Amino acid sequence: MAAVSVAAEWELLYNRYYRKPELYSMRWGRMDLSRHRVACAPFGGPIAAIRDDSKIVQLLAESARRKLLIFSSSGQPLASSLWDRSGGRLVGMAWADDLSLLCVVQDGSVYRFDIRAELIGQFSMGSECFEQGIIDCVFWGNGMVCITENYQIFCVPDLKNPKPCKLADPGLDEYPLCVAVIEPQYTMSGNVEVLLGVGDHVLVVDEDGVQQLGVGVGPLQKMAVSQNGKYLATFTHDGRLLVIPTDFSRIIFEFTCESALPPEQLAWCGMDSVLLYWDELLLMVGPSGDPVRYVYDEPLLLIPECDGVRILSNSSLEFLHRVPDSTVSIFQIGSTSPAALLYDALDHFDRRSAKADENLRLIRSSLPEAVEACIDAAGHEFDVSRQRTLLRAASYGRAFCSQFPRERFQEMCKILRVLNAVRNYEIGIPLSIQQYKVLTAPVLIGRLINANHHLVALRFLSTLTLIHEFQGHELTFLFMNLFQEVVIMHWACAKITTSAPIQDVPLLESLLDKLKLCKGISYAAIAAHADNCGRRKLAALLVDHEPRASKQVPLLLSIGEEDTALVKATESGDTDLVYLVVFHIWQKRPPLDFFGTINARPLARDLFVKYVRCYRHEFLKDFFLSTGLTSRCCISFCWKESWDIEKNPMASKGTPLHGPRIKLIEKAQNLFAETKEHLFESKAAEEHAKLLRIQHEIEVSTKQAIFMDSSISDTIRTCIVLGNHRAAMKVRTEFKVSEKRWYWLKAFALSTIRDWDALEKFSKEKRPPGGYKPFVEACIDADEKAEALKYIPKLTEPRERSEAYARIGMAKEAADAASQAKDSELFGRLKLTLAQNAAATSIFDTLRDRLSFQGVY
Template sequence: MSSSVSIAAEWDLLSDRFYRRLTLYSPLPWSTPAAAGATSSSSGVSGAVIGRLDLSTHIVAAAPFGGPIAAVRDDSKIVQLHSEPSRRRVLLFSSSGHPIASAPWPPLLPRLHSLGFSSSLSLLALLSDGSLLRFRLPDLQPSPCSSPVPLLPPASGGVADALFWGGGVAILTEDNRVVVATDIEVDDPHPRHLADPGIGDEEHVLCMAVVEAQFVMSGSPEVLLAVGDRVIAVDEDGVQVLGEELEIGPVQKMAVSPNGKLLAAFAHDGRLLVIPTDFSRIIFEYECESALPPEQIAWCGLDSVLVYWPEVLLMVGPNGDPVQYNYDEPIKLIPECDGVRILSNSSMEFLHRVSDSTTSIFGIGSMSPAALLYDARDHYDRQSAKAYDNYQLISSSLPEAIEACIDAAGHEFDVSRQRTLLRAATYGLAFCSRFPHERFQEMCKMLRVLNAVRDPEIGMPLTIHQYKLLTTSVLIGRLINANQHLLALRISEYLNLNPEVVIMHWACEKITASTTLPDTVLLDGLLDKLRLCKGISYAAVAAHADNSGRRRLAAMLVDHESQSSKQIPLLLSIDEQDKALSKAIESGDTDLVYLVLFHIWQKVAVEKKAPLDFFGVINARPVARDLFMAYARHSKHEELKDFFLSTGRLQDAAFLLLKESWELEKNPMASKGSPLHGPQVRLIEQAHRLFAETKEHVFESKASEEHAKLLRHMLGWAWRRRPKMQPHKLKIVMSYLAA
């Protein structure tokens, strides 16, 4: 059990719980002398000078769930020019310190106040005037909005303090008003002004904290402001003064727990207090040796609080003596749901509570079934008979011991220790048929995925708890957004997930990056990968090619789309009307045919072309022609008549004119002008002239001619008799003529 003792010796006891500080990555690439001239060409962004990163001279933000690190030099700090580029840059690193991207900081902007990440890993920069600038990852290009989006009214005076969280940003203005924006993902966010906290001109807000909307009954975020001897809770509905009866005094720093129920507060007299967010009581307090306000305060899970002063990091729990860590360089605390990442200039560490299963196995003097099973495997590997003796001691609780070994393996970052714990579990599985083997297989799959993303080249140090909360689909989304398509594809295939989203994203990025590659060569490379996924949307990739200015490539890609409903709209958008009409006719879907016909007709009208162009297209295709005729007979008589005339179908145009005259005769009051030259007479005469031009319709020509003459004669007689006829008789005559 000596190995167990050495493992437990690395732990720190806080109250009745053990904590350990793991070194995830050390040294970080930016801490080495060679990093001063490094570029991010390995990550696909050429020519971006990274340089060494000093946390003391940069504004730094880190995304949760092992996310990337962003930094911009703080222009309020004095730096040596020979160690820093003269022009500020936005730097993006993985958690392992590997450079991802670098871009020049946009010029002529107000001073940068703070950085943050949204839940979808967009980098957000809040400027001193209250405007928000968003950068797209991983290339750090500005968002489609070329200029920062203002979140504050001009008269607010600018930003006094601000806090980012995954769902938004809370801003305290210079005139002591609170503004919250929860839709920071969109190009045009709509900030909301919370209730006026009523802070006087002589009062100052010492610190602020945010209780996220998911932890508030009203469903909107609540902002806590420490003002003088009181704490004010501000939301959209009003203002509430909290904890007046507790007399905690001025609060210098505050931090809300991950579950939104507790608040850690550092008071002016050096006390660290843990209070419910409703300030009903003080749960516990600790007298710190220094009354100076700490630089940072953060929760480590739900059981302890970290307080950081320069060179000293103090971990305080509900009982017992605190644990102190010393640092000779600046650090940044990055809270996670189950611990805290500690970023320094030279390393990335993770401080978290040791799991119960790990404690039961590696705890000093532990005689738990899991510890005996782990020891039994060790004896078995050394071919010692004590292995069977240990098995006999735990035979009744073998399932619990196996589960503890599997669970402990999931909480380990060291691969060799994972393997040892899983081997101990397999030793127990050999004697326990009632334990579900799927549990072991599931853990092996999760560990393979976690070990892959923890690799320094990827730099996502997820714990198993974070992985379960993040979900596999979100993890794959983060990998492809970081251009780690190969790893994302392998994880998808390993977990039997649909790789379509990975291949689609890769294809779009390939099109964007391959600006000099010929279309035919690029098409072959794309098809090799797109064929790996059945049912993939070629139309979506073609649409991206069209948006990237490669219309010929889009036309070649869309030929491989099997779904006509996706293929035809894209063909229309890339100005391939003839091909779209042919594909629509082949599909047998009349709705798609009509879609193409309407599109072509509208384009002819917009471009003010002659209708003959449209008629020529449809006349060569019987299906399209018949559908157009069926539609035009109900609502587009003029267009149908023009079509008949332009295609030489004079008899059809003549019959259409007769039909119009019959419809018009049903309402003789609709005639305008002289009855001798009424519209119905003119229509019949036009039909007569068209019939006369064809040899096959002599009868129709003669009949329409006689009809027009008779109608003229009777209308003329009725008109001449009009002064002598009584009104009711005139009405009878007109009705007769109309019939």
């Protein structure tokens, strides 16, 4: 009896069964589809309706002001808003893949609404559409095509990045009889193709041009492209239904209807049949045999799905689809398939009949297939009690079939639990199992979140670990945690938006109870949402729980909590964050308030001082004075002003500017001397001032502005070169230049002016403290070998003598000196140095034999 009652609901079309279960009795009250423009989202998505402004409004029946209404598929009201958009009449309305509602008006403006009827964006189809006006539009999942009053076609191939483009000019003089679109994913070029029914043929229009196809097949009154983009269902002017490939190469199927009046709607039902709807009559035509007729006494809207058609009326929502093969094998009248016998065996088992064992013995070899068929049939059922019975049959059979995979049964149970939950009236997403697989679980979770069904989404996530599409995936837990974080974050934001009457502290406690479930959740993002909702105190309380300073500090600044942001930034130790807060407060607050704020934070204070000292030095004085650091202020500006004078071009020409500069440095030296921690700076400033004063005096006496800002050594050397030995001795005495350094400086100075007699006289005054090496080096650098020979023999170290002889090219003397040093390393290095000299090489070879240095080479 159960099999008979189930099969009695089916209709036979050729050799395939179809059924039309009622999914919902609509809960939207007094809704008349015939007086509204309606857009239904696929995959059991929401329904949008707005009163058709071309229809007459009955006086006192409803408000004269139009409203955009959003319902679930069960007719449950979700949202509404007044329609007050300018730009002319509403031309088209449809849902995009991301469940945003697109509304196109006559002037080419496209408005986007979310599922709560809130405007989330808009764009224009361009100036030509604005000037010409739009008269029709066709949508697909992620794109749209508009036709203007001049019969020009404009396309938006990607609604996520709406950039309208103009297609080729079809050259029409009147509006086409019908329009259809082949989506880009199904075309050879990868671009959208627009089919226009014109005369007895069809024009295929894309960006590159216009192609004429199907000559003689028309005129066509209606067209509908199949789900896979390969076939086209058409209704001709003489009442024929034709199914042809989209390349119009042949006619696959032809059916003559009883009326030549074109149907109001034409739609594919899966890939096996086509639906035609006239007023009160729904006709389903298959590839062969008689059609199936359904009679309705109210207007209908056909909503194509991947595996059937949803039929929406004023009072109900039905789903017309092909009966799955597994279901047919079980419930077909007179079926003796293994699955039917297994289902019957369960019935006998429940009635304690011995025939249950007899049925199991009959299908012993086919038991796995029977179990699989029962599980598959349960997945395609919308009736929960029938699902349960089929799964019990599968479980009964699996008890006698140990090799059947246990996971398959568990997986189906989990999927059905999800599908039954989302099919509930309150949620209203009537997905079939095939639609669920095409839509995918992550997209379904996203839709549940957007509809504020957060608890269902979380429960759904808890089942995903055992669903096949996630099993064995190494990123399973990563996906789970990510989606859980998204769900809870969306819930928190929605909670804040809808909890205006609740005080901040109680609301914070309820939020934290759930937010703690996700360790990595962004409290800063939720706090930002609270701030956008005007709840700044709640935002401050939330952001305090954010563990990442990089997200916490910017948000604190945005909500006006600069002091807290400075504390968090300095505690993090991130100098970039500290600078971010410092610059923000610097712009927002008066200088005195700002200086006091950062002075209390050593890290912020030091970073600010470092910055302004390099780039905004004029702020240092105000900062030091306002914070009581008078000495540091004066020191800083003494140095700053002295540097400014140094950079003045006039300061390098012996002008009186040097006097104030020296006084500034002396003033800085006195200030440095007041503190123990600046003893080095004090001594350095003192010596600097002394040197500048002596250099200034020398410049004044010699009338040559070449001494200022040179080093002590350069000053002494320059004085000797100019013959001012008294000034050189004064500098030496004042700065306690050592005697060894003095000999080096004077020797090189005399060699610079090539005063060899004075150099020789200087060498004989007394024995040089560091030896005669300065004289040798000075002569060699001046390329005076003869003068160098006066001093090389006086070098006490044989190594130094050998190297000196080698530098002036005297190989024999260098070799003799090296042999006196008895340094094999030196001997080898000198030989390499003089390797280009054949005579020198011979000398070294001779000495090598004499001194038995064979081991060196």
